[in-house]
Amino acid sequence: MYNNREGNVVVWFTGLSGSGKTTISDILSEKLKSFNKNHEILDGDVVRKELSPDLGFSKEDREKHNYRIIYLAKLLSKNRIITIVPVIAPFKNIREYAREHIENFVEIYVNTPIEECIKRDPKGLYEKALKGEIKEFTGLSSPYEEPDQPDLIMDTMNYTPEQCADHVIEYLEKNNFIQLEINYNDLRRVYGK
Numbered sequence: 001m002y003n004n005r006e007g008n009v010v011v012w013f014t015g016l017s018g019s020g021k022t023t024i025s026d027i028l029s030e031k032l033k034s035f036n037k038n039h040e041i042l043d044g045d046v047v048r049k050e051l052s053p054d055l056g057f058s059k060e061d062r063e064k065h066n067y068r069i070i071y072l073a074k075l076l077s078k079n080r081i082i083t084i085v086p087v088i089a090p091f092k093n094i095r096e097y098a099r100e101h102i103e104n105f106v107e108i109y110v111n112t113p114i115e116e117c118i119k120r121d122p123k124g125l126y127e128k129a130l131k132g133e134i135k136e137f138t139g140l141s142s143p144y145e146e147p148d149q150p151d152l153i154m155d156t157m158n159y160t161p162e163q164c165a166d167h168v169i170e171y172l173e174k175n176n177f178i179q180l181e182i183n184y185n186d187l188r189r190v191y192g193k
């Protein structure tokens, strides 16, 4: 019943802190669950605590942390577990490495302007970073290198989180990473039977 790509995909949400990576990933996860699709979320924040408690936010540490996630994502996706990765991954070279080493890597740029992220500030981190209480903060005192050719862009200023997640589902279906079962009730409605 599998087509040869079903489930074998890493969906990487890159973007600033507060851009919407986690929010969209969580909704995407709910949708995949409702379609009975095996998947896993590797959230930067959570995975850091488990896999990279030794690492901080210098360029070198972020790269090491991202390499660990790439390794794990590769293993999971190879076993057809759709792997959702909401991780800043601010450096182009690492995202290029991910594309080279993962069979099916979907780079999604959560393109929210920093001014909006500062306004949202869901964890109060920008406030602290702007006061100088957090060093090397992405977008302020540490670089974020925008993707040149992401596979998808999330416009969180004009679309709701739900619409953004639907956009991803459409992409996954169109590219044969998920196959949605025929909904017979919809068919009956269309054909009036």
Ligand SMILES: Nc1ncnc2c1ncn2[C@@H]1O[C@H](COP(=O)(O)OS(=O)(=O)O)[C@@H](OP(=O)(O)O)[C@H]1O
Pocket (backbone or CB within 6 Å): 016, 017, 018, 021, 022, 043, 044, 045, 048, 057, 061, 062, 063, 065, 066, 086, 087, 088, 089, 090, 123, 125, 134, 135, 136, 137, 138, 142
């Ligand atoms: N200095 C600094 N810069 C950026 N972010 C910081 C920093 N310190 C802590 N945090 C919190 O850590 C989350 C980012 O971790 P990631 O693993 O996604 O980042 S990275 O890929 O290693 O750059 C990030 O999570 P998100 O807000 O979900 O992006 C922050 O909550």
Ligand SMILES: Nc1ncnc2c1ncn2[C@@H]1O[C@H](COP(=O)(O)OP(=O)(O)O)[C@@H](O)[C@H]1O
Pocket (backbone or CB within 6 Å): 015, 016, 017, 018, 019, 020, 021, 022, 023, 024, 086, 120, 122, 155, 156, 157, 159, 160, 161, 164
């Ligand atoms: N269209 C949208 N997509 C995603 N998040 C949005 C959107 N509009 C507003 N938000 C809000 O922006 C914040 C994003 O926070 P979060 O998902 O934790 O970002 P990140 O994981 O990138 O740090 C949340 O408070 C969320 O409710």
